[in-house]
Amino acid sequence: MMITFNILTIFPDIFAPVENGVVGRAAAKGIIGIRKINIRDFTLDKHGNTDDYPYGGGDGMLMTAQPVTDAWRSIGNPGLTVLLSPKGPRLDQCKCMELASLEHITLVCGRYEGLDQRIIDSIVDEEISIGDYVISGGEIAAMVLVDAVSRMVPGVLGNENGGTNDSHFNGLLEYPQYTRPEVFEGIRVPDVLLSGNHEEIRKYRLAGSLLETFRKRPDMLAKRGLSRKEAELLSALIPGESARIIALIKE
Ligand SMILES: C[S@@+](CC[C@H](N)C(=O)[O-])C[C@H]1O[C@@H](n2cnc3c(N)ncnc32)[C@H](O)[C@@H]1O
Incomplete structure (x- = not known):
């Protein structure tokens, strides 16, 4: 079809x-x-x-x-x-x-x-x-x-994820991304992305998505809510915002 x-x-x-x-x-x-x-x-x-x-x-x-x-x-x-x-x-x-x-x-x-x-x-x-x-x-x-x-029609995006990592797909904005070179004007790509540790990369990216959304589109996060694990991940990045983050937990 x-x-x-x-x-x-x-x-x-x-x-x-x-x-x-x-x-x-x-x-x-x-x-x-x-x-x-x-x-x-x-x-x-x-x-x-x-x-x-x-x-x-x-x-x-x-x-x-x-x-x-x-x-x-x-x-x-x-x-x-x-x-x-x-x-x-x-x-x-x-x-x-x-x-x-x-x-x-x-x-x-x-x-x-x-x-x-x-x-x-x-x-x-x-x-x-x-x-x-x-x-x-x-x-x-x-x-x-x-x-x-x-872009939402199967087969249109040539990759296996089919846009599921894109901003807005799951109520979050996409995490920040980097490409070569490893160092540009003295600024390094985050080490974890070069580590080859897929679980660590997945966690880092989820944290990046949560942070982007928290900072740029708090309205989206308020609508979607956070799991307890996501709230922990986000609080670890911005401890000063813990109270606001805990208020977003939906169970
Ligand atoms: C100049 S606009 C007409 C606006 C109309 N007089 C009004 O105030 O609602 C001409 C056409 O552009 C399209 N259009 C303008 N703004 C749009 C928007 N925000 N989203 C989708 N289509 C838009 C519509 O098809 C519209 O008929």
């Missing part, structure tokens, strides 16, 4: 970021499918327009219902239809994992000041946002979603 992303857009030529690198290679191998549908090909407007003025006045233009709806109907099996929109709940790793189990997902990329509400009411199942700010079109948001979801 493979996931196909159908992307409805008036800018089908700007998707290079998901047509290269890890995601592009997965598409070339047929592990995922990326199909772009040019909304403009479906307009019945004699000037080829896909936008018009909002009724009641107001800033900017809106995408008209006819071309988007006809483009969507041409897909055949759209699966879950998602509108990229600043009004939706924010995309997170959990949602990406959920979406990665689908076979078909259709992404509607808004432009201008958005879409005629009738499009949303009739074809959209869910709205998803990439963050609490406004960008100029849904294409960048769709690429973010395609990339993040594809």
